[in-house]
Amino acid sequence: MARDTGARWAVLNGLWTFGVRDFDELLDAAGPYTMNGVTGLIRCPTLVLEAENDQFFRGQPQRVYDELTSVKELIVFREDEGGGEHCHEGALFLFHQRTFDWLDTVLGR
Known part of the structure; x- marks a missing residue:
């Protein structure tokens, strides 16, 4: 430390x-x-977001996505888009756009 x-x-x-x-x-x-034993219980459509270079949770979004049995989508934010860091810092507009586009699609608007 x-x-x-x-x-x-x-x-x-x-x-x-x-x-x-x-x-x-x-x-x-x-x-x-922990998500152990929980992901299989999720029944609603689920959006999983991953930052390419996340220093805290690298690989965990993909693991959650793989374990989901519900309708699901994984969006990976890349470093060259500015969203590769934890919480997609540097690309918040892109984060909002993709998230709200997903919500519009899932909610049928």
Whole structure:
């Protein structure tokens, strides 16, 4: 954490979010938060978004998408579009456009 500001932020934010005092408590508190056994229960149309270079959740959107049995779509935001980072920072207009286009399609408008 002394050298990696991203790791420092993630741990400090996690401590604050979960209201715990140290890293061990954070691991215990975060442990139950998993999609294991949940994705197969989702029945509604689902949009999964992935950032090509996501530093926090690389590969997880594809894994969720693969496990879904509902109607689904995966949109990958690429670095060359400006949306390759976590939360598609740098391409929020593109993120909004693709998300609302998907909603329009799914909701039948």
